[in-house]
Every structure is written in C-alpha cells, then in structure tokens.
Amino acid sequence: MINWEAAGAIGEITGAIAVVLTLFYLSRQIRHSSDVAKVSSYHEAISQIVESAKDPDFHRFQYKLEIGEPLAPEEQIKSNVLATMFIYSHEILLHLYQTKQVDEVLWENIMVNNMGYLSGDMMLPVLKQRSGRLSRELLEVIESASEDA
Numbered sequence: 001m002i003n004w005e006a007a008g009a010i011g012e013i014t015g016a017i018a019v020v021l022t023l024f025y026l027s028r029q030i031r032h033s034s035d036v037a038k039v040s041s042y043h044e045a046i047s048q049i050v051e052s053a054k055d056p057d058f059h060r061f062q063y064k065l066e067i068g069e070p071l072a073p074e075e076q077i078k079s080n081v082l083a084t085m086f087i088y089s090h091e092i093l094l095h096l097y098q099t100k101q102v103d104e105v106l107w108e109n110i111m112v113n114n115m116g117y118l119s120g121d122m123m124l125p126v127l128k129q130r131s132g133r134l135s136r137e138l139l140e141v142i143e144s145a146s147e148d149a
Contacts, residue, residue: 038101045092049114052085065121083126090118091134094141111145118142 052058061079064071071079090110097107117123119142127139 038096041092042096042102045089045096048085048089048092052082052089053117055082058082058086062117062120062122079122080126083123084130086114086117087123087127087130087135087138090114091132091138094138095134098137111141115142115145119146 057075057078061071061075061082064075065079093102093107093110096102097104111118118127118138124142127135127142
C-alpha cells in the first residue's frame with residue numbers, strides 16, 4: 001500500500017526542485033537579455049557616429065570651421081544637427097563605459113580616434129551649450145584629454 005504522506009513529501013521536494021531550476025533558468029535568460037541590450041546600445045551609438053561622419057557635409061563643415069571660414073545659416077543648422085548626433089552617440093558610449101558595459105580599451109580607442117572631432121570648432125561649441133550630466137562629463141573628458149596632450 002502507498003504511504004500518502006511519503007508520496008506527498010516526494011511531490012513537495014520535486015516541486016521545490018522544479019521551482020529552483022526555473023528560477024535559475026530565468027536568471028540566466030535575464031542576464032542574456034541584458035547582455036543583448038548592452039550590445040545593441042553599443043552598436044546603435046557606433047552606428048550613429050558612423051552615420052553622422054559619413055555625411056559629406058560633416059567633413060566640409062569641420063574643415064571650414066577649422067580654417068576660420070564662417071558657415072552660412074543653413075550650413076550652421078546642419079552642422080549643429082550633425083554635431084549633436086555625434087556628441088549624443090559619445091554620451092551614450094560614455095554612459096555605457098561608466099556602467100561597465102563598454103570596456104576601457106574600447107572606450108579609450110573610441111575617444112583617441114574621435115578626439116580631433118570632439119575638441120574641434122564644430123563640436124565643442126555645441127557640446128558646451130548642451131545641458132545634462134552626461135554632456136558635462138563628456139566635456140570634462142575632452143578638456144582633460146586636451147590638457148594632457
């Protein structure tokens with residue numbers, strides 16, 4: 001004859017094991033989803049940097065400003081839009097770096113390769129007009145790197 005108390009205890013133990021295994025599985029799925037979101041944010045920021053830099057006017061405006069040639073009003077508007085896209089992408093990457101979602105080697109590589117743009121006459125005035133903590137922190141990074149150079 002079946003001991004119903006023993007069968008009930010086995011059922012409870014089996015249920016508890018199933019709950020623990022389910023929680024373990026869910027935690028791994030959440031971690032994986034978080035990793036995918038990090039990679040997606042990184043790629044989105046990099047894509048935006050590339051898109052703004054691919055615009056033929058980006059380099060033309062950069063050059064005109066560096067040699068001291070003024071931009072026409074419509075050029076200034078487009079220059080500000082391109083600069084804002086470029087800066088915003090670096091703010092995203094700064095946040096990802098600060099939250100350890102982008103490693104130090106990658107962050108330093110991005111900044112070294114883009115410092116000429118970020119510290120130039122097209123970007124810096126736009127960045128200085130932006131508000132928000134990430135904008136201020138990015139400005140501090142750029143100014144610190146300029147002082148070290």
